[in-house]
Amino acid sequence: MGDLVMKARNGTGRWAARLGMCAAALWLGAAGLLAAQPAQAAAGGCAGQLVRTLPFSTGEVRVYKTRDRACAVAVAHRPGVRRPMSVSIQPRGGYPVRDSGQFTQYAGPVGAHAINRCVYVKGSVGAGSVDSGWILC
Numbered sequence: 079m080g081d082l083v084m085k086a087r088n089g090t091g092r093w094a095a096r097l098g099m100c101a102a103a104l105w106l107g108a109a110g111l112l113a114a115q116p117a118q119a120a121a122g123g124c125a126g127q128l129v130r131t132l133p134f135s136t137g138e139v140r141v142y143k144t145r146d147r148a149c150a151v152a153v154a155h156r157p158g159v160r161r162p163m164s165v166s167i168q169p170r171g172g173y174p175v176r177d178s179g180q181f182t183q184y185a186g187p188v189g190a191h192a193i194n195r196c197v198y199v200k201g202s203v204g205a206g207s208v209d210s211g212w213i214l215c
Contacts (some may be wrong), residue, residue: 124149124187130213132199136206139165139199141213146193148214151186152201158182165201170212
């Protein structure tokens with residue numbers, strides 16, 4: 079690598095130096111993508127930015143937002159035990175989208191179009207539950 083730097087300073091080997099820089103940039107970019115995957119998996123498949131966390135006794139509901147969609151996931155505090163879980167999201171003026179059943183880690187994701195619309199989110203894990211009221215207005 080030192081030879082490439084010296085050649086670049088001398089005016090020769092510019093392409094080799096540029097190639098080395100490009101390879102380093104691609105490697106760092108790939109490392110960043112790999113590091114981002116566990117966060118996406120932990121979110122349960124929702125895209126966007128985490129905008130609200132609604133905690134309750136047995137878990138929490140995480141609400142994510144992109145430019146045009148809102149998404150919600152109910153996550154258990156103690157994963158591994160199969161128990162009833164549910165999550166729903168309803169845009170103002172629309173119908174609720176719901177996922178419920180016997181799950182071990184999380185319920186959802188559920189999403190709705192929410193461009194300039196409030197959403198109402200509900201979630202439960204076992205006996206604990208939460209509802210948000212109208213949010214993201």
